[in-house]
Amino acid sequence: MSTSVSTVRVDLGNRTYSISIGSGILDAPESYLGLPPSSACAIVSNTTVAPLFADRLAAALCRIYAKVHVILLPDGEVFKEWTTLQRIFDELLAAKCDRSTTIFALGGGVIGDLAGFAAACYMRGVPYIHVPTTLLAQVDSAVGGKTAINHPRGKNMIGVFNQPTRVIVDVDTLDNLPQRELIAGLAEVIKYGAIVDDEFLVWTDRNLSALIARDKAASIEGVRRSCEIKARIVAEDEREAGRRAILNFGHTFAHAIEAGVGYGGWLHGEAVGCGMLMAADLSARAGLVDRAQVERLARVVREAGLPTRPPPLGVDRFLELMRGDKKAVAGEMKFVLLDGPGSTVVKFVESGMVAATVESFTAGAGPLRQP
């Protein structure tokens, strides 16, 4: 086990939990000490991640639980829906898991969403521990307790807030992550700096190559600071009634991109990378920031290797997709906008201005599918 484990506390009253971040901590039994006692646990993973890490996690958990069940799901966002959730319930019930059974989510955001939602609903709630294996999951979905499945009418429409009991981030898992997915995860790291911590944006900018090279120290630091920022925001507003909305910076544009190309065409982080630039452009149009700040963010996003142009959806279709986003309140549209370095504001924006942003970006539209 690494000698240096960083810990981030997510302060949520009696739902407070901690995130351990380190190198080589996935299969260290001490990572799992102090969890609620139970005779059984279930590892929920997918057919891509399980061959890499499930045996190692199971070996550590065997020392704590008399029974370790493994529930294998197919890999992909397309499986983030009810029948997959039902499969988890079926297997938990077939294995006679009870209310004390602890669920371990081993995988990226989709596995976290499915296992976290299943844990919230199985016998009205069992403990769950998230072991995220993608950068995106480590810096984003590991903090805040959002779980969901998709509905034919929209992404993440059905879900609950369910805080994990603990999160274990082993940055060694990033070694197995395809480069494209690593870079997609960087979009959220860049986002944290952009919205609330300009100093962290400067740090991210300086450490881009180390992060892309999966340098352990840089990865731990990047994940730690990202989790700290998100934890602070979530602690202020667990159920997204206000402040937490700033985490959606770039996301209204991103969701339109994702929905427009079909899920799987662009990765979420790629859409967020481009979406942030569109939101920054809208911020400048609204007179909240100068063009230099927009250009600076664009440079970091570009240097990270993230797309800076949306796919060729056409302005009308793009706007229509944005209006379908669930952040709409009674038909109106709300945006998270920059109003200075590391500073953000939530504002309703006149639709002509939004159209101008979409138009200026789609004029030089990017590819329908990312390479």
Next chain:
Amino acid sequence: MSTSVSTVRVDLGNRTYSISIGSGILDAPESYLGLPPSSACAIVSNTTVAPLFADRLAAALCRIYAKVHVILLPDGEVFKEWTTLQRIFDELLAAKCDRSTTIFALGGGVIGDLAGFAAACYMRGVPYIHVPTTLLAQVDSAVGGKTAINHPRGKNMIGVFNQPTRVIVDVDTLDNLPQRELIAGLAEVIKYGAIVDDEFLVWTDRNLSALIARDKAASIEGVRRSCEIKARIVAEDEREAGRRAILNFGHTFAHAIEAGVGYGGWLHGEAVGCGMLMAADLSARAGLVDRAQVERLARVVREAGLPTRPPPLGVDRFLELMRGDKKAVAGEMKFVLLDGPGSTVVKFVESGMVAATVESFTAGAGPLRQP
């Protein structure tokens, strides 16, 4: 609107809510004042209850919400499963309901379970108000926030704790309730007295005929005291980690009866009526109470018109069904037992003693289906 409205507060920190109990309050607009602001609401009801009350409820809600959607579900426990839940989500999304849309559950326990679960999961949670129309729902499911759907492997296996924003109990709705269902609801009223409040059991005993005749004052008083008792217990233990378990008095036996005859054969309250007597018998066998206390409870249950004998399932099958109950902890069986008038204890019981109780009751078994 009735001049006398009783209010019971369910103290759960920031999830505290109130239950208004009165006669004629269902369609009084003032019953719905002070709810979270929203432009739309949705009434979730079934094809039996909606024709009786949905128009009246909608008329009151039209004064508060610009749009009132009605979502009609088929009636019956057999529909308490995923596809019905999915139908609620489909209709909410089709009606473009957003995160502020308030859901009203108009019906009995099944509607409350479905609408409450849907409200917890729709866009990760929208407010919901319960308007229970059966005695069972008014004295039991209206308090405590348990929601669930059934799974082929067991009842209420999938669900969440989701506290309503408010509960409106109009005892006039009992006028439309079939006699058999009213009597089934009385089982839970009797239970509250038996487990924690002997004085209330005496009151219930004395007021049985008034309750069965749906006398307004008696109904309001019976519902109020039942809700107060349940609210007190739930406030001590919202997520059923300990104390709340005593509410399951008689329920391990009852679940075996319900599962054994197939859902619909016996009403839940009927099974609880008989289950309480079996649990009381087990308490006497365990030396915790004398036979006189068992006989006294049996008399009240019998005089209420509830069954006092289980269906002819056979001892082995009955025991097997009990072991499948989800209150099992790691294979062992736990019981809520009486240890005095209005006093209860949770205990593990030796299986021979349980078998003796089941044997003595099945010797004079009742009918497979209740009339």
